Amino acid sequence: MTDNNLPSMADADSCLSDSQLEVLKKQYIREGEYVTEQTRFNYAWGLIKSKNRREQTQGVLLLTDIYREVPDRRRECLFYLALGHFKLGNYNDARKFNESLLEFEPNNSQAHALRQEIEDRVAKEGYIGMAIVGSAVAIGTIILTSLLKKK
Amino acid sequence: MMATTVPASTRTKQPEKGQPRNQQQNLVEATSSRAAMVQSAANAALTHTVSGISATGRSISSMVSSGLQSPKHRIVEMLHAFDVTDLASSARHTLSTTSSIVFSPLTVQAVKGDLTGIASLTGLTGMAPHLMASHYLKRATANAQALALTGAIQATPMPADQLLAEDIPEPAARVSLFQGFKASYPGHAKNGRRSKNHQRRRKQGYGETDADDPQAAFSSLLNERERTIKEQVKLQTQKTVIQCELDQIAASIETLQGKQKNLGFQLAKLSEREDDLADTLGEINDKLAGISEGNKNSNGQQMQLEYRNETRDSGTCMQTFYGHDGIVTCLDLNGPYGTMVTASRDRTTRVWDLTTFKCLGQLPGHEDYVECMQLEDTTLVTGSRDNTIRMWNLADLHHSQDSRSSSPSPSESSRHSNDITARMNDDDDYSRSSTDTLNVLDSCWTSTLNGHTGSVTCLYFEDSKLLSGSNDKTIKEWDMTTGQCVLTMDLLWAMSTSNTWSDWMNDGNDESYVGGLQFWQYALCSGTIDGAIRMWDLRTGQSHRTLAGHTGPVTTLQFDSFHVVSGGVDKSIRIWDLRTGGIQEILQYEDPVRSLQFDSSKIIVGSGDSLKIYDRNSQQHSYYTGHTNTVESVRFSDSVLASGGQDSTVRLWQR
Numbered sequence: 183m184t185d186n187n188l189p190s191m192a193d194a195d196s197c198l199s200d201s202q203l204e205v206l207k208k209q210y211i212r213e214g215e216y217v218t219e220q221t222r223f224n225y226a227w228g229l230i231k232s233k234n235r236r237e238q239t240q241g242v243l244l245l246t247d248i249y250r251e252v253p254d255r256r257r258e259c260l261f262y263l264a265l266g267h268f269k270l271g272n273y274n275d276a277r278k279f280n281e282s283l284l285e286f287e288p289n290n291s292q293a294h295a296l297r298q299e300i301e302d303r304v305a306k307e308g309y310i311g312m313a314i315v316g317s318a319v320a321i322g323t324i325i326l327t328s329l330l331k332k333k
Numbered sequence: 334m335m336a337t338t339v340p341a342s343t344r345t346k347q348p349e350k351g352q353p354r355n356q357q358q359n360l361v362e363a364t365s366s367r368a369a370m371v372q373s374a375a376n377a378a379l380t381h382t383v384s385g386i387s388a389t390g391r392s393i394s395s396m397v398s399s400g401l402q403s404p405k406h407r408i409v410e411m412l413h414a415f416d417v418t419d420l421a422s423s424a425r426h427t428l429s430t431t432s433s434i435v436f437s438p439l440t441v442q443a444v445k446g447d448l449t450g451i452a453s454l455t456g457l458t459g460m461a462p463h464l465m466a467s468h469y470l471k472r473a474t475a476n477a478q479a480l481a482l483t484g485a486i487q488a489t490p491m492p493a494d495q496l497l498a499e500d501i502p503e504p505a506a507r508v509s510l511f512q513g514f515k516a517s518y519p520g521h522a523k524n525g526r527r528s529k530n531h532q533r534r535r536k537q538g539y540g541e542t543d544a545d546d547p548q549a550a551f552s553s554l555l556n557e558r559e560r561t562i563k564e565q566v567k568l569q570t571q572k573t574v575i576q577c578e579l580d581q582i583a584a585s586i587e588t589l590q591g592k593q594k595n596l597g598f599q600l601a602k603l604s605e606r607e608d609d610l611a612d613t614l615g616e617i618n619d620k621l622a623g624i625s626e627g628n629k630n631s632n633g634q635q636m637q638l639e640y641r642n643e644t645r646d647s648g649t650c651m652q653t654f655y656g657h658d659g660i661v662t663c664l665d666l667n668g669p670y671g672t673m674v675t676a677s678r679d680r681t682t683r684v685w686d687l688t689t690f691k692c693l694g695q696l697p698g699h700e701d702y703v704e705c706m707q708l709e710d711t712t713l714v715t716g717s718r719d720n721t722i723r724m725w726n727l728a729d730l731h732h733s734q735d736s737r738s739s740s741p742s743p744s745e746s747s748r749h750s751n752d753i754t755a756r757m758n759d760d761d762d763y764s765r766s767s768t769d770t771l772n773v774l775d776s777c778w779t780s781t782l783n784g785h786t787g788s789v790t791c792l793y794f795e796d797s798k799l800l801s802g803s804n805d806k807t808i809k810e811w812d813m814t815t816g817q818c819v820l821t822m823d824l825l826w827a828m829s830t831s832n833t834w835s836d837w838m839n840d841g842n843d844e845s846y847v848g849g850l851q852f853w854q855y856a857l858c859s860g861t862i863d864g865a866i867r868m869w870d871l872r873t874g875q876s877h878r879t880l881a882g883h884t885g886p887v888t889t890l891q892f893d894s895f896h897v898v899s900g901g902v903d904k905s906i907r908i909w910d911l912r913t914g915g916i917q918e919i920l921q922y923e924d925p926v927r928s929l930q931f932d933s934s935k936i937i938v939g940s941g942d943s944l945k946i947y948d949r950n951s952q953q954h955s956y957y958t959g960h961t962n963t964v965e966s967v968r969f970s971d972s973v974l975a976s977g978g979q980d981s982t983v984r985l986w987q988r
Contacts, residue, residue, distance in 0.1 A: 286501070
């Protein structure tokens with residue numbers, strides 16, 4: 183897969199407008215029972231790109247369906263699933279999918295970029311969390327020392 | 334600080350540690366550890382807690398960043414942070430997995446297991462899992478509702494490992510999904526805002542293409558060229574995408590057709606086997622009937638069989654039906670184990686079930702006795718001496734009407750009538766029922782055909798065409814759906830033009846004018862009182878051929894593609910060859926022939942008081958005796974023969 187075939191990270195963050203998403207959804211519904219994989223992917227991709235968490239999970243589930251049902255497209259779906267889980271916050275899953283993709287295609291730039299993003303995000307969240315918890319612990323120790331001193 | 338890499342060792346240790354924890358133990362440990370923390374600023378402890386806390390902090394931050402609403406949840410998380418101390422590594426693991434699990438929609442099942450682990454850690458057994466479970470359930474149902482659109486709701490979504498375990502084949506070299514997306518929705522692929530800018534710029538560009546600035550015109554042309562090329566590319570990709578889908582569909586169609594063929598073969602094989610089994614069943618039935626001669630209770634369906642002690646040459650009288658009080662004029666059956674209808678001069682028409690040998694009832698309606706009838710499947714047509722033809726539908730007859738009808742079972746018998754000759758030689762063990770309450774099947778009648786002015790003596794129907802011959806010297810053709818007579822053929826005129834008039838016509842015998850008739854498509858064959866067999870063309874209504882030979886009125890007739898077989902009062906049966914019009918064979922008997930039926934292998938003749946079976950291949954006769962008076966009517970179906978006679982009985986014979 184060349185670079186042109188997969189979206190960039192910026193692309194993944196850009197959100198579709200409501201009307202655009204509606205168009206995709208209508209197409210999906212219109213095709214009814216025999217919906218093509220392209221339509222499903224279009225709708226799923228639109229959902230994943232959105233900021234709404236519910237829609238993101240919906241998109242991920244749709245993609246999982248495509249993954250399971252269309253063996254041909256599985257490799258591509260790996261990337262999108264990694265991306266989707268990354269946006270949702272399931273960093274473990276995202277990492278697993280991404281690693282699997284990199285096994286098949288070690289030269290894929292988007293996959294590398296995604297991997298970097300995942301690591302960065304995980305570290306960042308760790309720092310933030312630590313900061314919050316550290317401050318909380320600090321406050322707790324102050325309270326306790328004050329209590330002990332009173333005794 | 335690599336808080337992200339969870340060491341494998343701790344992972345394996347954690348389940349064992351987590352499980353046996355006791356609530357009190359936890360609390361004690363918590364307080365003691367807190368005191369230790371306060372008093373000693375030991376580096377080891379600090380780093381431990383910090384690393385553990387980083388994990389919890391990550392979970393908290395992820396929670397914060399995802400914008401959860403539930404405050405209770407946050408409290409629980411905070412409490413997590415306070416209580417985790419020397420179980421830092423285990424806490425780290427469980428919390429990270431918990432957070433990813435809890436907030437992941439794909440791992441429903443895994444939550445429950447880990448919740449117990451968390452409960453043991455926090456010591457908030459009552460509170461935490463319940464809260465987390467309820468919260469999770471809320472999210473799960475919300476997801477399910479939101480997913481109603483996808484139509485592919487999994488009850489148990491697969492976790493990532495399970496998905497990855499599946500086979501990932503090499504993709505065929507073609508358009509990727511993203512390219513397809515871009516091709517279908519170019520505006521969507523880029524940032525929404527940016528596309529709007531593009532559109533605005535394009536619109537502005539249109540406005541500016543005035544001819545006053547050639548360079549602007551040139552650049553705008555270039556832009557247009559770019560756009561059209563892009564359009565082309567987009568269309569190309571769309572086409573390839575659709576082509577791929579079509580190929581996929583073609584492949585799946587092929588597989589489905591392959592499946593269809595396989596199933597078709599299987600079906601054919603099964604029907605073959607079914608036919609074989611049916612044949613063997615027929616053979617077994619025959620053997621059973623043969624054995625039943627010596628064994629009285631062999632017919633499994635039967636309650637009380639009545640076997641008559643008399644000499645049987647060949648052919649077994651399976652069953653005798655008593656019930657009629659007069660000469661049985663005609664009968665018909667629709668299958669070896671189906672229904673049989675008999676009519677007699679006691680003005681009743683009875684329906685019998687050939688599997689239980691019970692009389693199902695009588696058909697009311699005719700004002701005089703029925704002279705002729707035909708039963709095809711569930712349609713019965715009767716022609717009577719009251720000049721009418723009635724049609725009946727026997728489809729709704731239930732064969733187990735024991736409760737309502739105290740119909741005479743074979744072992745019982747009803748009143749005897751006067752003109753019955755002594756028929757019960759050796760049967761003393763039947764009981765006479767005092768009241769003969771027959772079921773009146775008045776829901777079977779469908780319609781009546783009026784038109785004849787003489788009694789209807791013979792009829793034949795096929796599909797919706799009915800031909801009837803009557804003593805008013807006509808043969809009428811009827812359309813059974815409308816009930817209208819469409820053609821009347823005058824026999825007098827036909828007979829006058831042929832030279833078959835003979836002396837016996839004036840004897841005043843009470844033979845029917847038309848003894849027998851049968852038709853096939855447009856060809857009608859009739860046997861009349863003048864002993865002639867006529868062929869009619871139903872399109873013209875004219876007789877075009879006459880077969881002369883009988884020296885007495887013809888009483889019965891049947892034809893197939895090759896032969897016409899007719900029987901008459903002259904005690905003979907003539908077999909005519911249809912191609913030549915000549916007689917192929919004459920069979921002579923001692924009594925007038927009253928009824929016959931033939932198929933490719935045999936001719937069954939009812940004349941005198943025995944049935945004569947003529948084997949056409951071996952040209953041998955065999956005799957079935959049993960009736961005590963003249964046999965009036967014979968009919969057979971497969972291996973079962975039915976005959977009715979002037980002794981008012983109907984007998985079933987096994988071939």
